[in-house]
Amino acid sequence: MVRRQVIAGLLAGVVAATLALPSPAQAANGTIGQRETVCASDLFVRTQPVGAWMGTLYQGQTFLVEGPRSGGYIYGFAYGHINRRGWVQDGWFC
Amino acid sequence: MPRRIRTWVTTLAIGTATAALGAAPPHADPVVPRHAIVVCQSASFYANYDSAGGPTGLKRTLAYGNKIGHTPGAHPVYNGWAASFDFGPNDWGYLRAECIGGYDSW
Numbered sequence: 001m002v003r004r005q006v007i008a009g010l011l012a013g014v015v016a017a018t019l020a021l022p023s024p025a026q027a028a029n030g031t032i033g034q035r036e037t038v039c040a041s042d043l044f045v046r047t048q049p050v051g052a053w054m055g056t057l058y059q060g061q062t063f064l065v066e067g068p069r070s071g072g073y074i075y076g077f078a079y080g081h082i083n084r085r086g087w088v089q090d091g092w093f094c
Numbered sequence: 095m096p097r098r099i100r101t102w103v104t105t106l107a108i109g110t111a112t113a114a115l116g117a118a119p120p121h122a123d124p125v126v127p128r129h130a131i132v133v134c135q136s137a138s139f140y141a142n143y144d145s146a147g148g149p150t151g152l153k154r155t156l157a158y159g160n161k162i163g164h165t166p167g168a169h170p171v172y173n174g175w176a177a178s179f180d181f182g183p184n185d186w187g188y189l190r191a192e193c194i195g196g197y198d199s200w
Contacts, residue, residue, distance in 0.1 A: 044186075052125040052168040053186045054177055055142045081142040081150045 029090050030065035030074050036093035037062055038080075045086040049073035055082040063088060127163025127179040132156045133195035139180060143172045143188045153187055156180065164194050 027039040038057045045055040049071040057063060061080030068075060073087040135158050141151030156162070163179035170177050176191040 046124075047168070047170060050124040052165065052170070052177065053179075054170050056186065081144045083147075084145040 027092050027094065030063070030076070030093045032065050032067040035062050035064045035079075038092060039094040040092040043088050043092050045078045045082055045088055046073070047086060049087050051087060054084075054086050055080075057082065057088065063093070065093075125165060125168050127169065128165045129181075129198055129200050130162050130164055130194050131196040131199060132158055132160040132162055132189070132193050134158065134190065134193035137189045137193040139178075140175070140188045143175045143177070145172065148173070149175055149188050153185070154180075154183075156189065156193075161200060162189070162194065 030036045038059055038061050041059050043057045043063075044053055045057060046052060047054050050073065055078060057078055057080045061078075063079065064077040065074055066076040066085075069090060070087075072090055074090040075085065075087050077083075077085050078088070137156045138149070139153050139156050140149035141153055142149070144150045161181040163181060164176050171191050172188075174191050175188040176194060177186065178189050178194065179186055
């Protein structure tokens with residue numbers, strides 16, 4: 001009886017966590033060759049994967065995905081108020 | 095508190111914590127800026143440096159002694175404008191490279 005309650009509780013926790021997570025449909029990985037729109041409120045542009053900050057793209061601004069990918073980051077051309085190439089964390093495009 | 099309610103509360107707390115971790119904003123700060131200060135009497139601090147048009151998005155004006163961060167060799171400098179971190183508000187931006195000094199003084 002107690003075990004069933006614990007399992008039910010765990011399931012409820014997992015459901016609560018899943019519902020609270022941002023919907024994966026709202027942000028996705030970039031497609032190489034596409035000029036993607038930033039869905040995050042702000043997205044740091046870095047000199048290299050896990051590198052130094054060089055600029056910030058804001059929601060609605062665009063990033064031309066050129067590749068390659070490395071360590072969760074992707075290389076490309078940052079438009080917005082940057083207009084140069086750099087690396088952004090992948091997965092924050094509309 | 096009855097054991098059943100305790101179990102529910104604990105489980106929901108774990109679920110909420112998991113959700114909070116999953117929703118972390120997209121910026122870890124891997125390159126920690128080296129401590130420095132503003133050495134100009136005043137220095138404009140801009141949100142970005144636009145390669146097509148120079149500094150853009152004035153955020154605020156920094157004063158002599160304000161605590162900032164910049165790591166020479168790691169954080170870029172474009173046409174004399176240096177990518178810097180403003181400690182206090184804790185945000186990134188660009189200010190004139192000659193206004194950065196007093197490295198490791200605090």
